[in-house]
Amino acid sequence: MIKYFKEHKLFKIDTLNTTYAFKVVYDKYVSHLYYGKKIANEIKLNEMYNEVPISFAAYPKDIGVDFSLETILTELSFFDNGDIKDVAIKTEYNGSCVTQFEYKDFKIYDGRVVFDDMPYSRNGDKSLEIIYFDKISKIELHSYYVVYYDTDTIVRFIKFINNGSENITLRKAMSMQLDLPTSDYNFGYLVGEYYNERNYLENPINVGKQSIYSKRGHSSHHFNPFAMLKSVGSTETLGDVYGVEFVYSGDFVISVEKTLSKKARLSVGLNDETFSWLLLPNEEFFTPEVIMTYSANGVGQLSRNFHDHLRNNIINPNFVNKKRPIVINSWEATHFDIDEQILIEYAESAKTTGIDTLVIDDGWFGLRNSDNSSLGDWYVNKEKFPNGLKAFSEKIHNLGLNLGIWIEPEMISPDSNLYRKHPEWALGDINRERLLSRKQLVLDLCNDEAINCVAKQIIDTLKDVKLEYIKWDFNRSLSNAYSMALPIERQGEVKHRFQLGSYKLHKILTQAFPDVLFEGCCGGGGRFDAGILFYCPQIWTSDNTDPIDRLKIQYGTNLAYPLSTISAHVSKTKNNDIETDLDIGLRFAVASCGILGYELDLRKFSNKTKQQLLNLNSLYSEIAELIINGDLYRDDNMISVVSKDKKFAYIVFFNFTNSSQFNLYNLGLDKDINYIDTLSGKMLKELLNCNKSFDVKETYKLLLLKEE
Numbered sequence: 108m109i110k111y112f113k114e115h116k117l118f119k120i121d122t123l124n125t126t127y128a129f130k131v132v133y134d135k136y137v138s139h140l141y142y143g144k145k146i147a148n149e150i151k152l153n154e155m156y157n158e159v160p161i162s163f164a165a166y167p168k169d170i171g172v173d174f175s176l177e178t179i180l181t182e183l184s185f186f187d188n189g190d191i192k193d194v195a196i197k198t199e200y201n202g203s204c205v206t207q208f209e210y211k212d213f214k215i216y217d218g219r220v221v222f223d224d225m226p227y228s229r230n231g232d233k234s235l236e237i238i239y240f241d242k243i244s245k246i247e248l249h250s251y252y253v254v255y256y257d258t259d260t261i262v263r264f265i266k267f268i269n270n271g272s273e274n275i276t277l278r279k280a281m282s283m284q285l286d287l288p289t290s291d292y293n294f295g296y297l298v299g300e301y302y303n304e305r306n307y308l309e310n311p312i313n314v315g316k317q318s319i320y321s322k323r324g325h326s327s328h329h330f331n332p333f334a335m336l337k338s339v340g341s342t343e344t345l346g347d348v349y350g351v352e353f354v355y356s357g358d359f360v361i362s363v364e365k366t367l368s369k370k371a372r373l374s375v376g377l378n379d380e381t382f383s384w385l386l387l388p389n390e391e392f393f394t395p396e397v398i399m400t401y402s403a404n405g406v407g408q409l410s411r412n413f414h415d416h417l418r419n420n421i422i423n424p425n426f427v428n429k430k431r432p433i434v435i436n437s438w439e440a441t442h443f444d445i446d447e448q449i450l451i452e453y454a455e456s457a458k459t460t461g462i463d464t465l466v467i468d469d470g471w472f473g474l475r476n477s478d479n480s481s482l483g484d485w486y487v488n489k490e491k492f493p494n495g496l497k498a499f500s501e502k503i504h505n506l507g508l509n510l511g512i513w514i515e516p517e518m519i520s521p522d523s524n525l526y527r528k529h530p531e532w533a534l535g536d537i538n539r540e541r542l543l544s545r546k547q548l549v550l551d552l553c554n555d556e557a558i559n560c561v562a563k564q565i566i567d568t569l570k571d572v573k574l575e576y577i578k579w580d581f582n583r584s585l586s587n588a589y590s591m592a593l594p595i596e597r598q599g600e601v602k603h604r605f606q607l608g609s610y611k612l613h614k615i616l617t618q619a620f621p622d623v624l625f626e627g628c629c630g631g632g633g634r635f636d637a638g639i640l641f642y643c644p645q646i647w648t649s650d651n652t653d654p655i656d657r658l659k660i661q662y663g664t665n666l667a668y669p670l671s672t673i674s675a676h677v678s679k680t681k682n683n684d685i686e687t688d689l690d691i692g693l694r695f696a697v698a699s700c701g702i703l704g705y706e707l708d709l710r711k712f713s714n715k716t717k718q719q720l721l722n723l724n725s726l727y728s729e730i731a732e733l734i735i736n737g738d739l740y741r742d743d744n745m746i747s748v749v750s751k752d753k754k755f756a757y758i759v760f761f762n763f764t765n766s767s768q769f770n771l772y773n774l775g776l777d778k779d780i781n782y783i784d785t786l787s788g789k790m791l792k793e794l795l796n797c798n799k800s801f802d803v804k805e806t807y808k809l810l811l812l813k814e815e
């Protein structure tokens with residue numbers, strides 16, 4: 108799995124289908140050799156090392172003019188050390204940012220280094236640690252490669268140790284770099300905005316640098332910390348594709364650079380524009396990790412690698428395979444207009460439909476009747492719940508439903524008791540203007556007192572309430588990122604410390620409620636990333652639940668994240684005719700390709716529609732297991748989820764023209780299995796074996812296939 112070939116000073120990392128290789132040259136530098144389809148022969152890998160002299164390149168005197176860090180492929184690059192491309196690491200020592208790390212040693216061991224303050228991939232088969240050293244500043248840098256053999260994934264991150272006697276400052280600390288010998292790739296990424304998150308885009312890599320990033324203090328609606336490099340012409344099933352996914356929820360940057368000599372460099376890490384870190388003697392600093400994968404069989408396989416990796420290693424193992432609730436959430440139906448009576452009527456109207464959990468969304472706490480107050484005051488509003496939440500929960504459970512509740516613990520309203528008592532606990536310099544967004548400020552999560560106070564309030568309020576689900580929202584981006592709790596010289600650390608504080612809060616609350624399923628949310632889907640998935644097994648995907656828009660949003664999302672993480676509700680948006688058969692059926696078809704739920708006032712629904720909901724929810728219960736742990740296959744307007752043993756599959760076709768031709772060829776089915784579509788009673792043998800197309804005239808069509 109990880110081998111060191113001493114004679115070539117060559118490291119070879121193998122996963123089931125891939126090889127990653129690099130070597131030490133001139134005893135000092137670490138040169139990247141190869142990443143791609145598995146190669147058995149290390150000699151062939153060794154021969155890939157290539158020096159190309161170019162004019163104006165800087166070179167070390169003792170090696171000579173043919174060698175330059177500007178032209179060889181490297182594993183990591185350092186600021187102002189002969190590589191003028193987009194470098195991965197920049198440190199400041201004694202006023203200078205010249206950064207000169209040299210190879211020192213390596214270690215290979217079982218398992219991996221575990222983070223205690225950040226999300227990370229659990230398990231890990233083997234680790235390789237490459238140690239670099241800067242002899243002037245005495246900083247040691249450890250670059251890690253953790254192998255996940257079966258999923259073809261390699262996790263990468265870096266540790267810095269200040270072994271000197273002077274302070275140093277980290278100015279840029281990317282988690283990984285991948286140099287590729289050619290640049291014939293398209294850069295694929297997810298882009299969007301509120302209500303239209305994660306649309307897929309791709310463009311050829313051009314000479315120069317392109318990046319996607321966040322500076323908002325959350326991974327954002329605008330870009331997602333996921334990207335691909337696709338060989339030109341690659342498709343869902345064909346071609347070389349490299350993918351990276353950052354396990355982090357705050358400011359990030361993923362950049363790709365094409366050099367004039369037509370090489371490519373991909374880098375992933377903390378956004379250096381909003382990051383610096385003071386490292387005192389003997390202190391250590393870990394970067395967050397990146398999951399990296401390669402597929403020789405197109406984007407579909409790349410997605411499945413990520414899906415399996417996230418399910419096996421990131422999502423809480425106590426929940427990853429658990430049946431998820433089918434919720435009815437109050438938000439889209441009533442917004443802040445909730446109270447005990449209305450919600451009980453909701454629960455009563457839902458209980459015959461197969462929905463199993465009522466979620467009280469925003470508005471149950473403090474004096475919160477609109478979005479302009481009470482964040483930070485996490486006590487129950489007695490006017491709305493005169494008997495308290497415990498008694499309310501008992502009533503809901505007596506009706507046969509479970510209960511969920513909404514929180515937004517990382518925020519503070521200027522109109523709140525907490526702010527009146529502790530204005531210094533909001534992010535931003537108290538002597539400057541603090542900008543509002545959704546009428547709220549952000550709690551300073553660099554401050555442990557603020558974290559503990561909010562956590563305690565929420566725990567005290569909810570600890571005696573029988574609860575099965577918590578929706579964790581985050582409704583604004585950060586601005587004026589200044590912490591009153593940090594000294595002047597650490598203000599460059601605010602964004603990352605805020606993120607670490609957010610993870611601390613996630614850890615405290617998820618540990619306080621170990622049996623409760625947490626769902627992440629961020630004003631729709633503004634924080635959909637692998638960092639949040641470590642604490643919240645599912646995430647609200649978008650406030651936009653229009654089925655056509657959602658298909659695009661969910662397609663982008665499932666490129667990187669498994670269906671079991673994609674929370675998808677049927678609700679009224681854009682039109683009000685949801686009680687028509689088509690509309691409710693189409694909305695269900697889209698939402699069933701994720702974790703199904705509802706946001707509707709069912710009190711107004713006819714018994715006929717409720718019966719229809721019951722039928723749809725029963726169907727969903729049958730496929731729920733596939734959504735949780737099946738393999739995803741996509742084709743134009745088709746989604747297929749297939750069990751690992753191939754005996755069971757759920758396929759959805761969407762057709763927005765008069766009639767469309769579909770076939771079952773690329774949908775992950777096994778030609779040797781006789782499938783029967785249990786919804787129509789039809790056998791599919793012929794369609795599958797002759798690769799015949801068939802006509803779909805309906806707007807959507809569902810197949811539920813089982814081995815005969």
Ligand code: DGJ
Nearest residue numbers: 438468469580630631650
């Ligand atoms: C934004 C979320 O996306 C909505 O679902 C809802 O929870 C509101 N916040 C509540 O303020």
